[in-house]
Amino acid sequence: MEKILVVEDSPMVMKILRHVLSQSDQIKPVYAVTFDEARKQLAQHRFVAALVDLSLPDAPNGEVVDFVLQQGIPCVVLTGSFDEQKREQLLAKGVADYVTKEGRYSYQYALGVIHRLIKNRKIKVLVVDDSDTQRAIAVNLLKLYMFDVLQAKDGMQAIKLLLEHPDIKLLITDYNMPRMGGVELVQNIRVKYEKTDLIIIGLSTEGEASLSAKFIKAGANDFLRKPFNHEEFHCRISHNIEFLELIETIKDSVSRDVLTGTYTRSYFFSQGETVLLSAREKGSPVAAAIIELEDFSSVNSEYGHEAADLLLKYVGKKFVRSFGRFIVARGGSKEFFVLMPGLNNEKARAFVDEVRQMLGRESVSIGSHSLSLSFSAGVSNCVNGSMDGLMGACVECLNRAKEAGGDLVFGDDE
Structure with a gap:
């Protein structure tokens, strides 16, 4: 979440702002009610944007706006009144936008501008x-x-x-x-x-x-x-x-699997061919992994399909977060695929093993039961001209990991 500075002296407006801004999962507001407080917050935090009242008791002529802009922080101004002269003055200062305090929609609009500024980067x-x-x-x-x-x-x-x-x-x-x-x-x-x-x-x-x-x-x-x-x-x-x-x-x-939120198998292979082509042109490594959840079949048979789906949702969410900069897809009922451009076998295997250990420390609650999580994985950099060849090498590494007892990550060199 990104920090934004909010400066407003009106208790009523501040109450509305706190309510509206609390609905966002993208920002973390830091509040101030005076120019002096705003200066202190600016000294202590790094802000991506500011939502600032134009007139404060200790800064009646927009001094807080000038100060925020001097710090190189994009500024959205809140003002109680509006006329053409004030508009020209605000735009001349270099504010990103201005909002009149006319109702809840005005504050929703201000939040939208803040969101837009963050995305625009x-x-x-x-x-x-x-x-x-x-x-x-x-x-x-x-x-x-x-x-x-x-x-x-x-x-x-x-x-x-x-x-x-x-x-x-x-x-x-x-x-x-x-x-x-x-x-x-x-x-x-x-x-x-x-x-x-x-x-x-x-x-x-x-x-x-x-x-x-x-x-x-x-x-x-x-x-x-x-x-x-x-x-x-x-x-x-x-x-x-x-x-x-x-x-x-x-x-x-x-392109997403509805249940897990990871990419689909077809998307993985289509994007993978593009990634392989780019890697060959640049001479850079590409690693892939096949991850197989352990004891998944027993969960399905003992606790039912709903429990199994809950487990897959949980694991899918964890994988999307852990492998966020790479392509992660659902490959089968209990399999996930990961494509990791830029990583050699040693680094890719260590990364996947780190995720395995992290997942092993967690559990999923299903009713009164708590299920532990584990997986085996095969990691390979053996690019034989196609995604099929690369994933085939991952299968061989995965089979060796399972034959060695499971809950392991094996790579090309093992």
């Missing part, structure tokens, strides 16, 4: 514009929202950066640029990237009314006419990113 955005000034405006706004931002001066440079950074999720491009303009760039990108893989937003100061249609028909997701204001830019970006995240969530859920 992992999202890479490419801004393409030949104008240094216009490009800087978009880049600064994106950095204000904590995006990881790359820049290009024309379409040719943009394509080069896309190839170097395949994890770019959003591209914002101007229309009129040298070498390759915006529409031509979109057309070239859509040969490889679908709309659900890469969001593209077109920009232009040109007066031609049909420009938005040109961009959309070429494959852009959206279009903005320059100059755009702070809020419009933020909303368009957020809505498009949320659309992409929704599609990714749907795709991920289809």
